Amino acid sequence: MAWIRACSADDIDEEDVARFDHDGRTFAIYHSPDGEFFATDGLCTHEQIHLADGLVLDNIIECPKHNGRFDYRTGEAKGAPVCVDLNTYKVKVEDGEVFVDV
Amino acid sequence: MSEAGPAGTGSEAGSEAPGFVIVGAGECGTRAALALREAGYDGPVTLVGTEIHTPYERPPLSKDAIAADMPEPKTIGGADGLAERGIVFRPGVTVVSLDRAAQVVVLSDGTRLAYHRLLLATGARPRALPVPGIDGPNVATLRGLEDAARIRAALGPGRRLAVIGGGFIGLELAASARRLGTEVTVIEALPRLLSRGVPEEVAGILAARHEAEGVRLIFGARIVEVTGDGVALEGGITVPADLVLVGIGAVPETALAEAAGLAIDNGIAVDDRLATSDPAIFAAGDCAAFLHPGYGRRIRLESWRSAQEQGTLAARNMLGAEQPVSAVPWFWSDQYDLTLQIAGLAEGSITTVRRPVGEGFVLFHLGPEGRLLAASGVGPGNAVAKDIRLAEMLIARGAHPDPEALATVPNLKKLLSA
Ligand SMILES: Cc1cc2nc3c(=O)[nH]c(=O)nc-3n(C[C@H](O)[C@H](O)[C@H](O)COP(=O)(O)OP(=O)(O)OC[C@H]3O[C@@H](n4cnc5c(N)ncnc54)[C@H](O)[C@@H]3O)c2cc1C
Ligand code: FES
Numbered sequence: 001m002a003w004i005r006a007c008s009a010d011d012i013d014e015e016d017v018a019r020f021d022h023d024g025r026t027f028a029i030y031h032s033p034d035g036e037f038f039a040t041d042g043l044c045t046h047e048q049i050h051l052a053d054g055l056v057l058d059n060i061i062e063c064p065k066h067n068g069r070f071d072y073r074t075g076e077a078k079g080a081p082v083c084v085d086l087n088t089y090k091v092k093v094e095d096g097e098v099f100v101d102v
Numbered sequence: 103m104s105e106a107g108p109a110g111t112g113s114e115a116g117s118e119a120p121g122f123v124i125v126g127a128g129e130c131g132t133r134a135a136l137a138l139r140e141a142g143y144d145g146p147v148t149l150v151g152t153e154i155h156t157p158y159e160r161p162p163l164s165k166d167a168i169a170a171d172m173p174e175p176k177t178i179g180g181a182d183g184l185a186e187r188g189i190v191f192r193p194g195v196t197v198v199s200l201d202r203a204a205q206v207v208v209l210s211d212g213t214r215l216a217y218h219r220l221l222l223a224t225g226a227r228p229r230a231l232p233v234p235g236i237d238g239p240n241v242a243t244l245r246g247l248e249d250a251a252r253i254r255a256a257l258g259p260g261r262r263l264a265v266i267g268g269g270f271i272g273l274e275l276a277a278s279a280r281r282l283g284t285e286v287t288v289i290e291a292l293p294r295l296l297s298r299g300v301p302e303e304v305a306g307i308l309a310a311r312h313e314a315e316g317v318r319l320i321f322g323a324r325i326v327e328v329t330g331d332g333v334a335l336e337g338g339i340t341v342p343a344d345l346v347l348v349g350i351g352a353v354p355e356t357a358l359a360e361a362a363g364l365a366i367d368n369g370i371a372v373d374d375r376l377a378t379s380d381p382a383i384f385a386a387g388d389c390a391a392f393l394h395p396g397y398g399r400r401i402r403l404e405s406w407r408s409a410q411e412q413g414t415l416a417a418r419n420m421l422g423a424e425q426p427v428s429a430v431p432w433f434w435s436d437q438y439d440l441t442l443q444i445a446g447l448a449e450g451s452i453t454t455v456r457r458p459v460g461e462g463f464v465l466f467h468l469g470p471e472g473r474l475l476a477a478s479g480v481g482p483g484n485a486v487a488k489d490i491r492l493a494e495m496l497i498a499r500g501a502h503p504d505p506e507a508l509a510t511v512p513n514l515k516k517l518l519s520a
Binding site: 049062065 | 159180183407485487488513
């Protein structure tokens with residue numbers, strides 16, 4: 001466990017997502033419509049697809065490949081075709097910088 | 103909910119009230135079985151499937167199962183998903199007849215199974231090509247796992263594949279076969295690829311890519327016969343091939359329904375709740391032609407996501423939900439590193455708006471009064487996915503978006519709140 005700087009808070013619009021790669025791993029960082037930041041594994045649990053290419057709607061990230069849906073706050077898979085949850089990671093914002101506990 | 107049917111309607115098990123029987127353990131039938139449980143139904147559910155396998159996903163069969171040697175098929179709902187949910191799965195068993203008066207189906211092993219509600223999710227089978235030599239040992243179609251295994255074994259460097267039909271399955275297989283170093287020729291009767299449902303510009307991008315990858319494309323071809331050496335065309339050309347793949351579309355599997363006297367209309371005819379002409383019987387997925395309220399007529403789709411959505415909806419409606427179909431048709435295809443996605447049905451469109459997206463583009467098809475009917479996009483990776491998804495939401499709302507904005511607004515999401 002270590003806090004790693006991922007990006008600036010300004011880098012991600014509200015209700016959007018960005019990819020963050022670190023140490024051979026890939027994460028997705030979310031900026032929720034109410035201004036909070038969250039982080040999950042970067043790849044869908046159905047196939048190895050980068051979720052950061054998908055669409056954020058409220059608290060849901062939709063996989064760009066087959067529209068599998070996850071609640072990015074909890075990592076919960078929300079139905080077909082995804083049935084395995086995503087891991088989530090703690091996020092903090094300090095001085096406008098977003099840090100992830102990887 | 104645990105509503106049961108009238109006791110003893112032909113059930114030879116006797117003790118248990120008849121529950122739900124699902125015919126066909128493909129994407130649709132399996133999702134329907136899982137959805138019955140998700141909706142809280144805890145009565146008997148039996149899923150009967152001709153194939154001997156745990157239900158698996160078909161789309162990889164023309165993609166990674168060929169190109170990347172996917173060792174295990176991807177199961178639907180997990181390897182033990184059915185057992186864990188108390189769903190009785192009968193693999194390797196076919197439903198051979200249907201007695202609607204008694205509400206009983208007869209299985210190929212002789213079992214009679216009573217139902218309270220029946221779902222027909224029998225899918226589709228490859229369309230047959232009526233030319234001499236088509237039943238030869240070098241001819242294949244691609245629908246199931248065994249087909250994919252057999253085709254893969256025939257591909258590789260020094261091998262020659264002829265694909266009859268420039269449709270999705272044939273083109274995906276062509277791309278996968280090239281990955282394995284196979285020499286590939288695609289033989290198409292019409293002047294271009296994917297003439298059903300794909301705009302010319304998008305099909306053109308795919309055709310150019312196939313040619314750049316070394317695939318030979320032959321258009322306007324008339325096939326005379328298939329021989330041990332390959333495919334003989336009118337005009338004296340023979341396309342030499344070790345394997346001939348016939349990919350000229352699929353026909354809905356309606357025999358069971360037809361024999362039982364259910365209405366058929368390019369598929370098992372169902373209403374907007376997926377009920378057939380017999381209220382105890384539903385049909386969904388590739389086998390069903392359903393009344394789509396958004397189009398005001400019956401449509402039949404061959405789409406993975408539709409099969410899932412319809413299976414789930416049929417399950418709810420068999421439990422009494424009375425929900426009409428609302429989903430916008432959606433389809434994708436992968437060829438090389440290109441992904442094509444289509445939302446909606448473009449027919450009836452009058453104008454097209456083009457939106458560049460990274461190294462790809464999306465075409466928006468607008469109908470009378472500028473209503474958005476469909477969007478088709480192609481590009482590397484998942485470049486067009488977000489825009490197609492947003493287009494799908496606009497289509498579902500019956501939106502009339504500003505064409506200028508469609509082409510240029512940096513984030514299409516803005517149009518959702520417009
Ligand atoms: C190679 C391939 C690639 C594809 N790629 C894509 C893609 O990229 N994108 C996309 O959107 N769609 C794709 N599809 C289409 C998608 O897979 C289908 O739309 C989907 O599988 C339809 O699901 P279904 O359950 O209706 O039918 P099916 O999956 O065909 O399942 C029907 C099942 O019912 C069984 N059955 C039939 N009759 C009986 C009977 N009397 N008794 C018992 N069992 C019976 C059959 O054996 C079969 O297992 C692809 C299809 C194939 C074949
Ligand atoms: S890869 Fe994400 S839903 Fe299939």
